[in-house]
Amino acid sequence: PRPRYQRCDKHLTGCLRSRCGDGVSRFLKTAVVYEAQAQSFRFGCLDQSVCTNRMQKVFKPLPDLEERLNDVNERVRRARRTLDWRTREARIPLDIQEDFGISELQGDVMFLSRNEDLHDKVRDLVHSAGYGCDIPERTGEAIGMLKVARYQMIIPDCLRRSRSRLFEYIEKYQPHVKIVPIVRNNDAGQHVMRLGSYSFLLGRDFDPDQLRTCLMSSLQLRHEVCWLLAHGERCNRSCVDGFESDEEFRDLE
Numbered sequence: 001p002r003p004r005y006q007r008c009d010k011h012l013t014g015c016l017r018s019r020c021g022d023g024v025s026r027f028l029k030t031a032v033v034y035e036a037q038a039q040s041f042r043f044g045c046l047d048q049s050v051c052t053n054r055m056q057k058v059f060k061p062l063p064d065l066e067e068r069l070n071d072v073n074e075r076v077r078r079a080r081r082t083l084d085w086r087t088r089e090a091r092i093p094l095d096i097q098e099d100f101g102i103s104e105l106q107g108d109v110m111f112l113s114r115n116e117d118l119h120d121k122v123r124d125l126v127h128s129a130g131y132g133c134d135i136p137e138r139t140g141e142a143i144g145m146l147k148v149a150r151y152q153m154i155i156p157d158c159l160r161r162s163r164s165r166l167f168e169y170i171e172k173y174q175p176h177v178k179i180v181p182i183v184r185n186n187d188a189g190q191h192v193m194r195l196g197s198y199s200f201l202l203g204r205d206f207d208p209d210q211l212r213t214c215l216m217s218s219l220q221l222r223h224e225v226c227w228l229l230a231h232g233e234r235c236n237r238s239c240v241d242g243f244e245s246d247e248e249f250r251d252l253e
Helices: 004-043 048-058 065-099 116-128 139-148 164-173 186-194 208-220 246-252
Strands: 108-112 151-156
Touching: 065 139, 108 116, 108 139, 116 208, 139 151, 139 164, 151 164, 151 208
Parallel strands: 108 151
Antiparallel strands: none
16 A cells, blocks of 8 residues: 555645646646655656656646636637527517518518619519518528518528528428529529529529519419429520429429
């Protein structure tokens, strides 16, 4: 068994570390070497490095108190920011009711974008097709409007933002809503199709007739998806001009 004084020294060292922290770390490291030499001489240990390694395990320095406080404060700040963000997101439906009122929302089609030039273009196209159009500018506002009004289609501007949170919300809570995003190119279009979009529009200068076709085929003819765009083909209005059904498109496939 180990001598009693070794257990006492170990207990004293632990007390020093817990009370003094890293302020005495250099002193403790020096003490480790001298104590290892003493242990080697006292017990006849031939390898002094073995005793040094054993003693270093006892004198492990504690993290600096200031660093620990900074880490705790940073975690508290992140938690507060997350809580504030979630609180604002939860209040959006109430803010919409206070600012606009449910009766002021037109429903039917929603266009999500900050581009004012696209606002007029999409609004005029949707109104000419006989549908109402609401235009939020942020994803959180769009999700809040989906909670308080009834929409059949949403047209998100995905030229600079992915809108992944919007896709996830619609897929989980309102899968009946058709999504027709505006994307940069065909590769981005195929990506949003895999995420569950009905079809997609290319760029800010998209073809207005293609949007009219999407409105008619999805909202009037109730097609599940644009089969041409889903398979990498170009829109040729065959779903509207020929009045093909989903079953006929599956047969062609």
